[in-house]
Amino acid sequence: ERVMTQSPATLSVSPGERATLSCRASQSVGSSLAWYQQNPGQAPRLLIYGASTRATGIPARFSGSGSGTEFTLTISSLQSEDFAVYYCQHIFTFGPGTKVDIK
Amino acid sequence: QVQLQESGPGLVKPSETLSLTCTVSGGSISNYYWSWIRQPPGKGLEWLGYIYNSGSTNYNPSLKSRVTISVDTSNNQLSLKLTSVTAADTAIYYCARGWYDSLGWYFDLWGRGTLVTVSS
Numbered sequence: 001e002r003v004m005t006q007s008p009a010t011l012s013v014s015p016g017e018r019a020t021l022s023c024r025a026s027q028s029v030g031s032s033l034a035w036y037q038q039n040p041g042q043a044p045r046l047l048i049y050g051a052s053t054r055a056t057g058i059p060a061r062f063s064g065s066g067s068g069t070e071f072t073l074t075i076s077s078l079q080s081e082d083f084a085v086y087y088c089q090h091i092f093t094f095g096p097g098t099k100v101d102i103k
Numbered sequence: 104q105v106q107l108q109e110s111g112p113g114l115v116k117p118s119e120t121l122s123l124t125c126t127v128s129g130g131s132i133s134n135y136y137w138s139w140i141r142q143p144p145g146k147g148l149e150w151l152g153y154i155y156n157s158g159s160t161n162y163n164p165s166l167k168s169r170v171t172i173s174v175d176t177s178n179n180q181l182s183l184k185l186t187s188v189t190a191a192d193t194a195i196y197y198c199a200r201g202w203y204d205s206l207g208w209y210f211d212l213w214g215r216g217t218l219v220t221v222s223s
Contacts, residue, residue: 032207043197043213044148050206091208092150092163 002027004088004095012103016077021098023071023088032090035064035073038097039084047086048073075100105130107198107214115192115221121185125198125214132179133157136201138210139172139183141194144218149194153201154181188221195219 003026013019023033031051036044046055048064051071061076075082083102088095111123125137138153152162154172162170171184185192196219200212 030207034207034209036210043216044210045213046209046211049209049211053206055209055211087148089148089209094148094150096147 002029002090002093004090004093006086006088006095006098008098009096010099010101012101013078014103015080017103019075019078019082019100021073021075021086021100023066023073023095025069025071025090028068029090031067033064033066033071034089035062036087036089037082037084038087039081044087105200105212107200107212109196109198109214109217111196111217111219113218113220115188115219116223117189117221118187121183121188121192121219121221123183123196123198123217123219125181125183127179127181132174132176132181136203136208137172137174137181138199138201139170139181140197140199140210140213141192142197142216143191143194151183151185190221193219193221 005024007022033051035048038044047058047062052064063074065072085097085099087097106128108126115121136153136155139151152170152172154160157174169186174181195216197216198214199210201210
């Protein structure tokens, strides 16, 4: 069973700055990796699938990269609505999440 | 646009069966991997299982013996049953539309979720 890990657990960033979130798989998953954003009290929202394809309606400031076991989600310039928890997912396994909060 | 809405009891007694329904509006329930995913308060996401094309199911091995997912195509609803619940089953339960293609698995549409508390 593949295990997904995410780092850091919490990332403190100022509005307008860049955020870089990491996800690691215990075994290669190719490019089969998705990212979700979850704001407080809301359901998760699909951001990225196939490691780098933005979902419908997702702003261009969100980008995904990586393959194999190492993946990155980058938010180029944090907006107020981007302070949330981010999860990576491979098939039916989710990572533990990274909380992005205001510095 | 397609929307998902979970419904069901918010409180279930230990050892009883948790039953939830997800109504799919604005689109067909066919040809997707309709899933249930849960999230204990303050914790991460756990996939419970899916049903595909009204018949094929796949369940999380850690819960397999307790989970049943079914679909009612005439009412565009899917259902979740989780037997012998304990406090550890207290969570927000989401229904989600899953898809699988060359880019892998992903859940592109989620309901708002419903909180189920297991307590006597």
